[in-house]
Amino acid sequence: MNTYSRTSSVVPASPVVAWRWWLMIALSLAGIGVAGYLSYTHLFELPVICGASQGCDLVAQSVYAKMFGIPVAVFGLLAYIALLVLLVARRRVSENLEAYVTLGVFGISLLGVLFSAYLTYLEIFVILAVCMWCVASAIIMSVLFVLSILEMKSVTL
């Protein structure tokens, strides 16, 4: 067993790994876009562009749109920014730190998935309205989580 032949070294050896990394970067950016837009409309009290359905405003103005007085979209935005920072950092830190950075990505995306599940449950069963932005964020977070599991495989002893 040689340390330096692993696929998750500082410069990825396999094209699949590089491709996955770029996909995760792109998903974090998309997540920042969605959560950023929702945070922006919430903070400036603007209506949410929602296509044909009117679910977005119903969801955005429900009591569940805030957590401890802070819009949930802001928590989402922070999570996506943290993921992006960790993903970028992963390529720049030493190899022994890299595994822990990857573990951080896994932890944050797991937290994101659990919250998305809770919020989607609220939309469907309590608020009785679904907003496409929230669904988009839930999907982005879920894909990020699955990809982070695959990443974890390459840094697990």
Add this chain to the structure above:
Amino acid sequence: MSGRGKSPSQVHHQPVRERQGVTKAQIILVAGTTVVAAFLLIVLNSTQLRQAGGGAFSYPIGITQSGHPYKGPPEAPLKMELYSDFLCGHCAEFASVLEAISTDYIQKGKLQLIFHNFAFLTPESVQAAQASLCALDQGPAYFWRYHDLLYTSRAGGMAAYSNVRLKAYAQELGMDTEAFNRCLDTHAKAGQVQADLYAGIQAGVEGTPTWFLNGQKHVGFMSEDKLRNLLDSMLSQ
């Protein structure tokens, strides 16, 4: 974290044995902590919202002898009797003005606001008014939260006042949904909403919002600045 944190240069006399990475135990620890943290946050958030639904206000709230909800102490020097329709846009704007001045006037005991339903615009107005009174049955705190939620949900259009949604708001605020739904479905408050409408007409209300400040009639929306000036001038008299 044992010796795994060492950089390769420190151990390069033995590079073959030294693998970099995390152990399964560390992954399980992170995953477990995350799940527990998420669970605790969700439970904490739900209980906080539930308490907020019927929870404390920073000023007195209650129900007048005539059965109308109020905020602000009954002994306040200024008394505003407000006639409103939940589907009226200017009423919603005026409600947010009243919310904006509440810290300075209602909370400081200078103003008492008494709410009267004047449901005349659409059938949804009547439904929403009945729903607000069903909320009042569960306490004035629920009424005011429900009132706020009805106005902020206006962006959802008419659909925001469907029977299903009116019930969903009650559930959101953590009310006793069984009692609320029964009250709404049996139109238990139909008579009172009708009586309030006639009482309003008797008092000279022709449109909404109409409000009587110490008996003086005002029609329509008033901006926050103008209302503050009006209240201040009346207080200094």
